[in-house]
Amino acid sequence: MKVQDVHQIMSAWAPPALAWDRDNVGLQVGDPRSRVKGILVSLDPTEESVHEAERSGASLIVTHHPLLFRPLRSVTPASAAARCLELLVRTRIALYSAHTNLDFTREGTSFALASALGLRNVEFLDRPYRLDRKIVTFVPAESADRVAGAMADAGAGIIGNYDHCSFRAEGTGTFRGNAASSPALGRKGTLEKAREVRLEMVAPEWNVEHVVQAMQRSHPYEEVAFDVLPLENPSRNCGMGAVGTLPRPMPLSGFLALVRRTLGTKALRWCGSPRATVSRIALCAGAGGDLVESAIRAGADVFLSADLKYHAFREAERTIALIDAGHFETELPVVGAIVSRLRTEFRRRGERIPVRAARRAENPVRIL
């Protein structure tokens, strides 16, 4: 297995196209064709994580936060990022980062936090993306199954828990080939009528090209007619934050204790009535201050996130309980999610590559 194969596994889960424009995700350091001997997963790329990877024989580090984010203007010991970069290059250890694309994908950073807290019926808190496309093609009836199968194998036709979703309607197609044509049906120079199926399947924007190529390869016609249509439906598999319910309602004070215990946060910043019963929990791992309104709209009793501002607490006071449980603490559960995703995928492919979480992940923020 090569670094580029890990990139492909991670991209299928957290497509780089989902990341914020200003973000920098994907392979940060290293050769995509180099062999992966072991993987260390860490929240942050640090010198310590590179040393740990080296000691454990890992040749690839997968992190949530990217190393190269702001422009690196010089590579000198004065910059922590530059020191880490220099160490990665020197030890020939590759670095791959899935940042906001992992935040916005299903089972990503916020879903990992929801799962750590034991929430049930977890869904996205907000689904602002409209990244689904409909691909329509016109195919002779007897070839419809083959073309639909090829499109599905390329990733089209996934709706929630269902795959191979398509719609087919029969109709008549007409065409007349010129002197240079070699039609699969009928003769050139003659107006032909053919019984065709209008075949429709959905696919995410970032996969359209791949699906269209698969469709064209499996299609019997010399010139394939197809439409790619934008859809206004919110995308199902990407969104922001998460919302779910506790297995049993509990007082806010009990939930605060649960958060502290589960995430290991030393000091929570919070507001709300400690005796109020809470059951519906909205959350966003990392800095999620912009989602307070979405949490209120979703009917949540609590919004749990990090890096919340003073004014957010002031505004929320009587509407929703707010909890700031720390950036590091709320995002750390995603490390375990990455480890298990890679292990599962390697097992499925029969690969024996060790994957483990960094042992010495340290919160850079100290609390007195």
Ligand SMILES: [Zn+2]
């Ligand atoms: Zn973060």
